[in-house]
Structures are given as structure tokens and as C-alpha cells.
Amino acid sequence: MNQNNNLPPLPATEDEWRAKLTPEQFRVLRQAGTERAFTGKYVDTDVNGVYRCAACGNVLFESSSKYHSGCGWPSFTETVRPEAVELLEDRSHGMVRTEVRCARCHSHLGHVFEDGPRDRGGLRYCMNSVALDLETET
Numbered sequence: 001m002n003q004n005n006n007l008p009p010l011p012a013t014e015d016e017w018r019a020k021l022t023p024e025q026f027r028v029l030r031q032a033g034t035e036r037a038f039t040g041k042y043v044d045t046d047v048n049g050v051y052r053c054a055a056c057g058n059v060l061f062e063s064s065s066k067y068h069s070g071c072g073w074p075s076f077t078e079t080v081r082p083e084a085v086e087l088l089e090d091r092s093h094g095m096v097r098t099e100v101r102c103a104r105c106h107s108h109l110g111h112v113f114e115d116g117p118r119d120r121g122g123l124r125y126c127m128n129s130v131a132l133d134l135e136t137e138t
Contacts, residue, residue: 005058007057007058008056014049014132017029017030018030021028021055022130025054025130025131028108028130028131029054029130030055030107030108032092032099034128035063035128035130036069036072037073037130038065039072040128040129040130042127042132042134043072044068045054045066045134046063046066047063047136048063048064048137049065049110049135049136049137050134051127051132052064052132052134053102053104053105053107053109053131053132054107054132055105055107055131056102056104056105057067057133058103058104058105058107059084060079060084060085061076061079061080061127061132062080062099065120067116067117069124069126071124071126073126073127074126075124075125077117077121077123078119078125079125085100085102085103086102086103087100090111098111098112098113099111100112100127108128108131109127109128109131110126110127110131112125112126113126
């Protein structure tokens with residue numbers, strides 16, 4: 001797997017992030033938005049590779065951990081390594097959830113829930129497609 005070697009420097013300001021990202025990426029990644037269910041490009045993808053943070057390139061998930069949860073967003077059972085993401089309590093929208101952010105650039109990726117496949121650890125990392133870039137295996 002291609003690790004995080006030679007990643008470009010991170011933008012220093014929100015204006016620099018806005019210039020780097022599409023408006024939808026900025027809304028999700030930098031403002032903790034959510035794309036509509038079943039609209040993301042990776043919901044039904046079964047291609048082998050690694051999923052990187054769309055904002056900074058940090059490696060987050062391997063395709064072997066992806067599964068079809070039926071929730072409308074790409075779902076994974078585990079991160080590529082625990083330190084790839086940071087988990088924060090999210091009390092927005094009248095709910096208590098666990099937000100998943102990229103550990104490198106602190107961008108919002110989605111949420112993690114404890115309703116995933118029990119035989120694979122029981123977690124469901126529910127991610128926004130727009131927050132991910134798939135680097136396919138060659």
C-alpha cells in the first residue's frame with residue numbers, strides 16, 4: 001500500500017481550503033456537512049485500492065474493509081490504522097454520535113456506529129464519498 005510519503009503541505013487558512021476543494025467538498029470536509037444518501041460515487045464501488053482523504057491525501061481505508069451496509073454511504077469495518085483518523089463526540093442535530101475526522105488535516109469524513117458486521121468487529125465507518133479519493137491498485 002502506498003503510504004503518506006510525499007504528501008503536499010496542508011492549506012493554512014479556510015480561504016486556502018476553499019480554493020483547493022470543490023464547493024461540495026468544502027461543505028462536507030471543512031463545515032461537517034453530509035452528502036445525500038445514495039448519491040455518492042463510492043456507495044456501490046467494489047474496486048480494489050485504498051481510500052484517501054480528499055482534502056489532504058492521508059490514507060484512511062483499504063477496499064478490503066469496505067462493505068455494503070445499505071445505509072446510503074460508503075461503509076467500512078475499520079481504518080487502515082487507528083491513528084489515521086480522530087474520533088470526536090458529536091451532539092449536533094439532537095443526537096449523540098461519534099464523528100470521524102482525518103487525523104492529518106482534521107477534515108470531517110463522516111461518523112462511526114456500532115452496528116457493523118459483528119464477525120468483522122461490529123463497527124460501521126459511514127463516510128461521505130465526497131470526502132474520499134479512491135487510489136486503485138494497478
